[in-house]
Each structure stands twice: as C-alpha cells, then as structure tokens.
Amino acid sequence: MPENYILKAEGISKSYPGVKALDEVSMEMVPGRVLALLGENGAGKSTLIEILTGAQKPDSGRIYIQGRERRFNHPIDAKSAGISVVYQELSFVPELTVAENLFITRYGKAHSPFINWKKTFEQGRRAIDEIALSIDLNQKMRDCTVAEKQQVEIARAIHEDARILILDEPTSALNDKEIRNLLDNIRSLKKRGVSVLLITHKLEEIFSVCDDVLILRDGRTIAQKTITETNADELVSLMTGREISDMYPSRQREPGEVLLSVRGLRSSQLHNISFTLRRGEILGVYGLMGSGHLELGMTLFGCGKKTTGEVLLEGKPLSMRAPGDLVRNSVAFLPSDRKLEGLVLDQTIRQNIFTAYYELKGSEGWIRQKKERANAEKWVADLAIKTPGIENTAASLSGGNQQKVVLAKWLETNPKLIILNEPTRGIDVGSKTEIYKILDRLCRSGVSILMITSEMPELLGMSDRILVLHEGGLSAVFEGGQVSQNDIMVAAIGGTPT
Amino acid sequence: MNLKRIKSLDFLPLVLAYILIIVFFSLASPYFFRMSNFLNIALYAANIGVLACTMTLVIISGNIDLSVGAVISLSGVVMGLLLQKGLSIWLAMLACLAVGALTGLYNGFLIAKLKINAFITTLAGMQMFRGLAYILTSGKAITLSDPVIKAIGRGYSLGIPNAVWIMLVMVVLFSLLLKYSAFGRRVLVIGGNPHVAFLSGINVKKNIIGIYVLNGLVGGLGALIFCSQIGSAMPQNGVGMEFTVISAVILGGASLSGGKGSIVGAMFGALLLGTLDNGMVMMDIQTYWQDVIVGLVLIFAVLLDVVKNRKTVFAR
Numbered sequence: 001m002p003e004n005y006i007l008k009a010e011g012i013s014k015s016y017p018g019v020k021a022l023d024e025v026s027m028e029m030v031p032g033r034v035l036a037l038l039g040e041n042g043a044g045k046s047t048l049i050e051i052l053t054g055a056q057k058p059d060s061g062r063i064y065i066q067g068r069e070r071r072f073n074h075p076i077d078a079k080s081a082g083i084s085v086v087y088q089e090l091s092f093v094p095e096l097t098v099a100e101n102l103f104i105t106r107y108g109k110a111h112s113p114f115i116n117w118k119k120t121f122e123q124g125r126r127a128i129d130e131i132a133l134s135i136d137l138n139q140k141m142r143d144c145t146v147a148e149k150q151q152v153e154i155a156r157a158i159h160e161d162a163r164i165l166i167l168d169e170p171t172s173a174l175n176d177k178e179i180r181n182l183l184d185n186i187r188s189l190k191k192r193g194v195s196v197l198l199i200t201h202k203l204e205e206i207f208s209v210c211d212d213v214l215i216l217r218d219g220r221t222i223a224q225k226t227i228t229e230t231n232a233d234e235l236v237s238l239m240t241g242r243e244i245s246d247m248y249p250s251r252q253r254e255p256g257e258v259l260l261s262v263r264g265l266r267s268s269q270l271h272n273i274s275f276t277l278r279r280g281e282i283l284g285v286y287g288l289m290g291s292g293h294l295e296l297g298m299t300l301f302g303c304g305k306k307t308t309g310e311v312l313l314e315g316k317p318l319s320m321r322a323p324g325d326l327v328r329n330s331v332a333f334l335p336s337d338r339k340l341e342g343l344v345l346d347q348t349i350r351q352n353i354f355t356a357y358y359e360l361k362g363s364e365g366w367i368r369q370k371k372e373r374a375n376a377e378k379w380v381a382d383l384a385i386k387t388p389g390i391e392n393t394a395a396s397l398s399g400g401n402q403q404k405v406v407l408a409k410w411l412e413t414n415p416k417l418i419i420l421n422e423p424t425r426g427i428d429v430g431s432k433t434e435i436y437k438i439l440d441r442l443c444r445s446g447v448s449i450l451m452i453t454s455e456m457p458e459l460l461g462m463s464d465r466i467l468v469l470h471e472g473g474l475s476a477v478f479e480g481g482q483v484s485q486n487d488i489m490v491a492a493i494g495g496t497p498t
Numbered sequence: 499m500n501l502k503r504i505k506s507l508d509f510l511p512l513v514l515a516y517i518l519i520i521v522f523f524s525l526a527s528p529y530f531f532r533m534s535n536f537l538n539i540a541l542y543a544a545n546i547g548v549l550a551c552t553m554t555l556v557i558i559s560g561n562i563d564l565s566v567g568a569v570i571s572l573s574g575v576v577m578g579l580l581l582q583k584g585l586s587i588w589l590a591m592l593a594c595l596a597v598g599a600l601t602g603l604y605n606g607f608l609i610a611k612l613k614i615n616a617f618i619t620t621l622a623g624m625q626m627f628r629g630l631a632y633i634l635t636s637g638k639a640i641t642l643s644d645p646v647i648k649a650i651g652r653g654y655s656l657g658i659p660n661a662v663w664i665m666l667v668m669v670v671l672f673s674l675l676l677k678y679s680a681f682g683r684r685v686l687v688i689g690g691n692p693h694v695a696f697l698s699g700i701n702v703k704k705n706i707i708g709i710y711v712l713n714g715l716v717g718g719l720g721a722l723i724f725c726s727q728i729g730s731a732m733p734q735n736g737v738g739m740e741f742t743v744i745s746a747v748i749l750g751g752a753s754l755s756g757g758k759g760s761i762v763g764a765m766f767g768a769l770l771l772g773t774l775d776n777g778m779v780m781m782d783i784q785t786y787w788q789d790v791i792v793g794l795v796l797i798f799a800v801l802l803d804v805v806k807n808r809k810t811v812f813a814r
Contacts, residue, residue: 327699344690358680359699
C-alpha cells in the first residue's frame with residue numbers, strides 16, 4: 001500500500017505560542033490525482049503547506065515521500081524531494097523576461113558561469129509546450145497578467161521536475177476564462193502523473209477538477225474523501241462544523257428615498273452610465289473583465305479618470321477629485337485587496353479602525369486614546385472579530401477577520417453609502433455568511449450599498465437590484481430575486497435578455 | 499506604566515546599550531562620570547536631538563532627507579548676511595527659520611507632487627543648498643557676536659544649557675504630535691502603506707509636503723543652535739550632520755521602510771552618539787577609530803532590530 005502514495009504525512013502537529021495550529025494531521029497524495037485542501041481561514045491550511053514545503057518544521061509527525069521518510073529543514077530540501085508550490089503572491093523579477101524568470105533558480109546549477117541563451121530558450125519552450133501554455137518567452141514579466149505569471153510559475157515547477165505541485169488559491173485573482181484555462185492546465189498535469197494539492201474556497205472548482213478532498217478544521221483532519229463520495233452540502237458542513245441552511249439573509253428590506261443618483265457618467269472607460277441607489281438598498285454590479293465595473297467603483301470613490309456627467313448625493317453634486325472628498329461626504333470604499341489597499345498590516349487593529357475617521361469634516365484634530373480603545377473594542381465585539389485584543393496587528397488576523405476590520409474602519413466614519421469591491425474574495429464560507437449578515441444589518445439601518453462582485457451566488461443572493469455592465473456601458477438592470485444567472489451572463493457579454 | 503508596556507518599547511535595547519556604555523566609560527576614564535561632563539554631552543547632542551524630531555517624522559512617512567546639513571549651512575549664512583546688512587536680530591532669526599521652511603517646501607513639492615524619489619531629491623538639495631551658501635558668502639565665514647544668538651546655543655538657564663531645554667521642549671512637542679494628533683496618525687498610516695492612506699481619504703501629497711516643511715523649519719532652528727555654538731555662520735556648517743541625525747533616528751528604533759519610529763528613542767539615539775564621541779575622546783581613541791566604532795554601533799543596533807522582527811514573524 002505505501003508504494004502507491006507519493007506523499008504520506010502522519011500525525012503532523014505544530015504549535016505557536018497560544019495556538020495549536022495543527023493537531024495530528026494526516027494526509028495522503030497519489031500520483032496523477034488532484035487533492036483539494038479545504039478549510040475555513042485559520043483551519044491550519046497555511047501551516048500545513050509551510051510544513052510540506054520546508055518553510056516550517058513540525059513539532060512532531062512524519063512525512064514520507066514515496067515510502068521514504070524525509071525531514072525538511074529548508075525549502076530547498078522540499079524542492080529536491082519534488083515538492084513545488086505556487087503561492088498567491090507570485091515571486092518574480094519584473095524587469096526580466098519570462099525565459100529569464102523561468103530559469104532563475106537553475107542558473108546556479110549550471111556547469112559554466114555563462115548562460116547559454118539558445119539552450120535556455122529551447123528548454124523554456126519545451127517546459128511551456130509540455131503543459132500547453134501560450135506565453136511569449138521574450139515578454140517582460142511585468143507585462144504579464146496574473147494568469148500568465150501563474151503559468152510561468154507552474155512551468156518553472158514542471159521544469160524543475162516537481163512531482164507534487166501545491167497551488168495556493170490560484171483562481172482567486174483570475175477571470176472566468178483564465179480559470180477554465182488553469183483548470184485545463186491542472187488536468188494536463190494530472191495526465192503527466194503529477195500530484196496536485198489545490199487550496200481553494202470555490203466548491204465548483206473542487207467538483208470539476210479534484211479527485212479527493214482533505215478537510216481541515218481547527219488544525220485537525222476532519223476527513224479525507226474521494227470526491228465522488230461527497231457533495232457540496234456535506235463539504236460545507238464538514239468544513240464549518242455546522243449546517244449552513246441560509247447563506248444569505250432574507251431580502252425583505254424596504255429601501256427608502258433616493259440617496260445617490262448618477263446621470264450620464266462618462267470617462268475614457270465608462271460610457272453614459274445612469275442609475276439611482278436608494279437608502280437601505282443593495283445594488284449589485286456585475287461585469288466581465290474590462291467591462292468597466294471595477295472602474296465604476298473607483299470613479300465613484302475619486303480614483304478614476306476624469307469624468308463628465310452628474311453624480312448627486314442627497315440631491316447635491318458630489319465632488320470626486322480624490323477619495324478624501326468622498327470620505328468627507330460619508331462615502332466609504334472597501335477595496336478588493338484588503339492586504340494591499342485596505343489595511344496597514346503591521347499596525348494595530350485599533351489604529352487601522354481609526355485610519356479614515358480623522359478625515360471626516362467634524363472629526364477632532366486630536367486623538368483621544370480612550371475613545372479609540374472603547375470604539376475599537378465595540379467593533380471587535382459587534383462584528384465578532386476574532387482576536388486576543390485590539391492592540392494586535394492586522395497581520396495577525398485571518399482573511400475574514402481582516403475584512404471585518406476594514407468594514408469597521410469605514411463604519412467608524414458612519415457612512416451613508418458603502419462601495420464594496422469583491423467584499424468576500426478569498427474568505428471562507430463561515431466568515432462570508434457573517435459578512436452578509438453585517439451588510440444586511442447595515443442596510444436595514446438605512447445605509448446604501450453598491451456591491452461590485454464577480455461571484456455570481458453572492459450577486460444573486462444579496463442584491464436588491466443588479467446592474468450589468470458591458471464594454472463600459474450599462475447593459476441591463478435586473479430586479480434581484482427574479483433573475484437567473486443565465487440572464488446576467490447574457491447581458492454581461494452584450495446580448496439582450498429574452 | 500507596567501512592565502509589559504516597557505518591554506514593548508522599540509528603543510528599549512538602545513536604553514540598555516546606553517547604560518552599558520556609560521558604565522564602561524565611567525570605569526575607563528576618571529573624568530567621565532561627572533555632572534559637568536554629562537552637561538557637555540547633552541550640549542553636544544542637543545542639536546542632533548532637535549533635528550532628529552522631524553527627521554523621525556520624515557523617516558516614519560517612508561521618506562528620507564539628506565539635505566539637513568546643507569539647510570543648516572544655507573539658513574545660517576542667510577541670517578549672517580542679513581545681520582551684516584543691519585537687519586534686527588529677531589527678523590534675521592525669523593529669516594533663518596523661513597529659509598529652512600522654504601527648502602523643505604521645495605523638497606516636499608518635488609517628492610510629493612513631481613514624484614521624484616526622496617533620496618535623489620534631497621541628495622540634489624544637499625548639493626544645491628550648500629552651493630548657494632558658498633555663492634552667497636564667496637566661501638567666507640561671518641562672525642556672529644549678537645548676545646541673543648550667543649544665548650541660544652551657549653547660554654544656560656537653571657543650570658542647564660538652553661540648547662538642551664530647546665531639545666527637551668521639541669521632543670515633548672513632537673512626541674505629543676505623533677501620538678495624539680490626527681496629523682501624527684496620518685504620518686504613521688502614510689508610512690505604513692501610502693496606498694491605504696490615499697484610499698482612506700488622507701491627502702498624502704499635502705501631508706508629505708507638510709512633513710518636509712516642518713523638517714526644513716526645524717533645520718532652520720538647528721542652524722540657529724549650530725551658528726551660536728561655533729560663533730559664526732559659514733558655508734561649511736553642518737557638513738555630514740544629516741548622517742548623524744539619521745543614525746540617531748535609526749538607533750531610536752525607526753524603520754527606514756516607514757510606518758514605525760519613536761521621537762524619544764531618537765533623542766536617546768542622539769545622546770548615545772554624543773556619549774560615544776565624548777567617551778572616546780576621553781579615552782584618547784584615534785579619530786579614525788572613532789568613526790569605525792560609530793559605524794559598528796549603528797550596524798549592531800539595526801541588526802538587533804532585524805533579529806527582533808524576525809522572531810516576531812516566525813512566532814506567528
């Protein structure tokens with residue numbers, strides 16, 4: 001039996017001061033099969049990957065590669081055992097070409113101090129052909145899209161004879177077409193006998209490409225199952241430890257009068273967009289890559305191109321020259337990348353909650369520590385942010401809790417309108433439902449929400465109305481609750497709904 | 499303040515190192531551990547300490563200012579020339595501060611509005627300001643004998659040098675500003691992540707310019723103290739001083755990548771550098787060796803910080 005496994009881990013435990021990150025975790029990987037690693041944020045997935053790739057040493061437990069026990073003291077040890085990892089944050093030298101980046105780890109092993117570029121290119125071409133990628137080797141890395149960078153990283157791993165490839169949430173920053181492409185790449189890796197460990201929050205991906213699934217919860221192995229033996233509901237309840245019957249709050253809200261009205265908004269990326277948003281309403285915005293849906297959010301928050309047209313908030317023209325103008329007018333903006341755009345990661349939760357507050361018109365120019373502490377404590381309790389205390393850094397939190405801190409930062413400014421950009425990207429199912437509940441509560445208290453999202457279930461589940469954009473223009477407006485996924489897709493690609 | 503909070507102070511290792519150095523010099527030289535000598539050290543460190551207040555803000559905001567020494571030269575020279583022309587001492591001193599603030603405005607405008615790298619901008623400023631000072635004076639020194647100027651850098655009040663009083667007031671003022679003002683919070687957020695600051699509604703450009711203007715203004719104040727202490731305004735004033743100031747700030751626990759730093763820490767940094775200097779002179783250590791030792795202390799301090807941070811990263 002052991003011969004069949006390419007990787008087998010037994011009883012892996014790892015503790016950090018105050019936290020047991022992993023508790024007797026076991027797992028198995030088989031050549032040519034894709035294993036999904038599933039778990040809420042904080043379940044121990046990252047720690048497990050760090051141990052498998054030699055970035056961390058386990059407190060106890062054994063790792064066998066092809067039946068032989070291995071100890072990884074350094075990432076190089078794991079690499080030489082055939083384990084490669086593609087992280088969410090991709091590591092490249094942006095000014096070098098694809099070919100140069102592809103071989104960056106191999107220069108050192110060359111027999112000669114000089115680089116044979118002809119040979120390098122031949123090898124690069126072969127590595128790329130092998131998994132049917134289509135990238136220009138002469139392209140500079142900084143000109144590549146995220147999807148292309150990922151492909152380069154995968155090609156690099158294959159070139160280095162990786163037999164086990166770990167993909168850490170590879171689809172979180174890709175569009176639909178790129179996701180399909182990536183899943184095809186994974187299938188061709190399977191055919192080559194590579195074992196893939198796929199970390200993802202998206203259940204549809206698991207069912208389309210994975211063979212087995214490993215579920216972690218609170219640092220423990222909950223189950224390792226063959227995908228055909230299970231279904232989505234079971235996976236969710238195994239992952240969260242509870243049945244989730246209603247992911248989205250009921251939509252019986254009663255929007256009030258018009259808060260925001262946009263008439264004929266134009267810029268180099270937006271064409272004549274008009275819509276209204278009422279108090280206590282969630283207006284969903286959907287569009288494919290390049291449709292202008294992201295630009296709409298940025299423009300309304302004062303980070304877009306020059307515009308013409310009329311934007312009124314409570315009947316008064318809204319200045320949109322810089323985010324500061326909007327903050328002073330009680331508009332908030334939740335960016336899609338909370339780590340780079342939402343939080344100062346190495347500052348405290350309290351400080352992060354109070355980064356936007358002092359930009360308000362009526363706010364004091366002086367900081368009152370007592371008030372800061374009291375309000376921060378209040379938000380931590382209100383939004384159920386899981387942390388030992390408000391003086392911990394934002395970096396110490398899991399993704400879902402980080403997102404709640406970004407929310408708290410804006411709620412502290414007491415906004416009338418919140419623009420959300422991908423509010424639950426990369427967040428586990430449990431935290432998602434909590435965030436949905438918070439948003440619902442806000443709406444009921446009269447806050448208006450403009451929600452830009454590429455997640456269809458969220459769009460359909462949360463929106464009172466839905467705007468669909470296509471090529472920078474408004475393609476359709478739907479009432480929430482009465483529209484199908486299909487109608488939205490048709491509108492998004494520019495067709496007319498039937 | 500409980501023990502936990504004391505432990506979390508970034509400049510704690512510095513204070514401990516400082517105590518060690520004092521103990522060492524006290525054992526090594528019989529003249530070191532005397533009140534008069536400590537006042538000497540404080541007098542020497544005062545100017546660095548004053549300049550370090552706003553340099554800490556600059557560094558926390560993720561920027562740098564290499565032109566401080568040259569600002570001291572230029573604003574001092576302008577003051578000296580105006581005094582020669584018969585301007586009243588108060589107006590001349592005001593002009594000294596104004597020239598400092600103007601250089602800051604110039605630096606800040608280039609960095610924030612024109613997006614020129616802070617290192618390059620202030621490196622160029624360092625050349626230009628001193629160059630101007632040489633042009634204005636044709637390289638000659640201007641003797642300053644006005645009693646008001648004399649009092650700033652060489653006078654004593656309540657038995658303590660006026661310069662030290664100025665430093666203490668500035669340190670308290672800027673510590674409060676950093677901790678309790680919205681401006682201080684903005685500086686921290688901008689240094690932590692300028693993009694987050696912008697998306698939180700902070701006017702990043704305006705604040706960066708404000709920080710540089712403050713730093714220039716304090717540079718003007720530094721010029722007053724410096725000219726007073728040496729008794730003349732000349733273009734050579736303040737050569738290399740920017741490095742001592744930056745060293746003090748870094749010793750005080752600030753990170754060159756921004757988002758973190760302490761003004762009280764920077765003051766201790768200035769005192770430590772002053773003490774080292776003083777003690778090494780007393781021990782008759784060769785000047786060249788003194789430079790080597792100061793360099794080593796700086797590297798050691800930064801190394802401590804790196805090791806400390808590495809620990810916290812892994813402890814997660």
